[in-house]
Amino acid sequence: MKPGERDIIIRTVCRLLVPFVQLFGLYVIMHGHSSPGGGFQGGVIIASSFILLAMGDGYDEVKRRFSLGALTATTSAGVLLYAGLGVVCLMLGANYLDYAALPVSAARSVGMLLIEIAVGITVTAAIISIFHDLVTFE
Amino acid sequence: MSSNQSALPVIIVLTPLLISFVLPVLGWWRRAAVFPTALAALAVSFGASLAAAHRVSTHGPIRYYMGGWEPPWGIELHIDGLSALMLLLIGFVTVMVGVYSKRSVLREIPSREVPFYSVYLLLVGGLAGLVSTADMFNLYVFLEIVSLTSYALVSIGGGPAVVSAFRYVILGTVGAAFYLLSVAYLYSVTGTLNMADLATILPALYDSNAVLVGFAFFVIGMSIKMALFPMHAWLPGAYSNAPSAVSALIAGTTTKVAAYVLIRVMFFVFEPSFSIEQIPVTALLAWMGAIAMVLGSVMAIAQTNLKRMLAYSSVAQIGYIVLGVGLANTAGFTGSVLHLVNHAVMKGGLFLVAGAIVYQTGTRDIRQFARLSVTMPWTAAAFTTFAFAMIGIPPTGGFFSKLYLILGAIDAGQWVFVFVIVLSSVLALTYLMNVIRYMYFATPASPAPPADLRKPEPGQPLPASMLVPMLVTAVGIVLLGLFNGEIVARFIDPVIPASLVR
């Protein structure tokens, strides 16, 4: 096997595993309300699936599937969603991040779900972004 | 709900953070809009700090319950006179450095404008959150935001800056981890993280080993963070290799905020009697401060690199602040807080001047400064003003804070500290007058061009965006001196712990 060429078994196994890892990550984020888990844990799991893919196919292959600008924008979007939710609460007349003010039923629960999703988005994107910067620097 | 609730703390903390989240997207869309937006965020935060300071001085401390949960279950933001003063300081320094950084930093890293300002605003948000929070763990989170951004900003200086930044990472993490350890130890015997709640529970536990060790680790951790003498190893490299604007920022805010945390926890979470009588931390701190004052100044005299000289001078000035804390009486406390503010402004200003000199001449070597008074008259004048403040010549701010410290030392009956303050001022006179002598009176000895730094285009005057912040800061240090009575009466006197008054 030439250097730079990757083993077919490793490639196939990594590719096969990735969707399951991502699905599990989503489950961990969405199910954080009633089982161990939450935004950070799920976000790291999803980000690790990208790293797994990079280990199998090489990072150049993975890099082709997303744009760098979109990655940075996603990182921002998560924190903005979080901080913005707080601002919405502030505008509804409650204290910052007081979800009870949200005009939905079970407002606290919904607010927390939104926050977990926001954390998940940011952590996923931020870890991929850090990984990208570390790997592509030369 | 307490009487003085206001959303001002949220505006102060959240504006820089929110804008820093928006900046990457904004920079992707339109690069030119990044700098004005960042500056606007800084200005809004500073404006809100002014409003908060006014409100604090007229209505008393502002409290804000995050998420509507009352402490100790939720997180409380609490702005009293001391926090308000720190917020004003942070706002002033960051706006000035923000204006200044546009030309000076971006000449070195033109393509990294977006992450630079994003990180800059994160630093400002972290600092504001750190001084306004009333929760020990929340303070740790903001401390780490501040540290992370400082590491990144130091590392962009080019050359050996990355090595200095790595050393800063290692030592800074030890400091923060010690802080976390102390919070954990206090939590293990009190079960709470809220500062006011801790202050009511702790007095019954002052004999507990966990409290004593937790306190010791707190003091060590914060000493590392603010580079008190034996733990200052990270500071000279970080200050002298970082871009000058960043040096000004870190000298003016990051280390000062660590000193603020020391004061806050020593005198407001613990009772002053604990650190004075239970374990003689204050006496130890006073002596360490005194040693730092002398050795820092001596090291500064030995330097020929202007920024390195200023860095060692910072080690000495931190000694003044710690000495005031260690004296543990009213005048010492006032002098310490006042010197914290004064030193942040004057050392920040001095680094701005150093940056301007490097920008124009490309050299940091003091011996090459001949005729600067002719080529850069305003810069030389600003340097002279800051130098007078450092030495302690009235009417600049430095005079009054040193006066309070001397009064505190006399109150404590410690004449040796009076002597050390005077000695350190004389040493400061020596190294600063040396620079002024080269600037005003020396003739160029060797026309050898400096080879170490990028040569600027000759004949260009200093950009106004760099000159104006420098001059405003110089005016600021004089105003701090003229209005020191006002500052003390409005912000410092109301917060002096009752058991400290002699």
Add this chain to the structure above:
Amino acid sequence: MRYLHLVVTTLTGLLLIVGSLGMPATGDPDSPPSSHVSPRYIEQGYKETAVPNMVTFVLADYRSFDTLGEVTVIFTGAMAVLLILRGARSEAEE
């Protein structure tokens, strides 16, 4: 000087052990952390928030400002690494 770090390490460890002697024993249900602030979370939290996972509701509701700080830290990490590495190749480094 060579063994200074060993001495410092040992001293730190000893100090921490001495400090931990003042703490309540591990798992003591009456220790201050178990009896002062946290009972409110366990007893009232489910009623107040309708979320069964206590870690989640303390993280995302009672102490949500901490979590905002946490997300800000990871965002800061991404931005800091970006500032340190991306574009550093073309500038400054020769």
Add this chain to the structure above:
Amino acid sequence: MADLADLIGQFNNVTYVVLMMIGFYAMTGKRNLVKKLVGMNIFQWSIILFVVSLSAKRDATIPIVLEGDGGGALPALEAAQYVNPLPQVLMLTAIVVGVAITGVALALLLRIYKRYGTLEEDQLLERIRLTG
């Protein structure tokens, strides 16, 4: 001997202090920057381990309400039933902080290696003195 009994009652503290000393020794004693970073991580994680152990409570279960998920009346909960969730929450945040710091430190190490070609402290100081 009361002290020894105390110490046995706090086996968690002994464990974390040993880990912390390993990390601290690596940070201060090792001359290789990567080893320093590894030591820093061990140091941070030992503290996390310690704080999580503070949440332990005898005869208590994980802090997740298990009964009453089917709606209807909310069950009455007693503090003794569940372990303390607060330290776990705090350490979740501390873990994130640790990850971010490790990322930044690795980025700095990459830059150092690119410029000086070494991560051994002695050689590094030598090369800084030569090239600035």
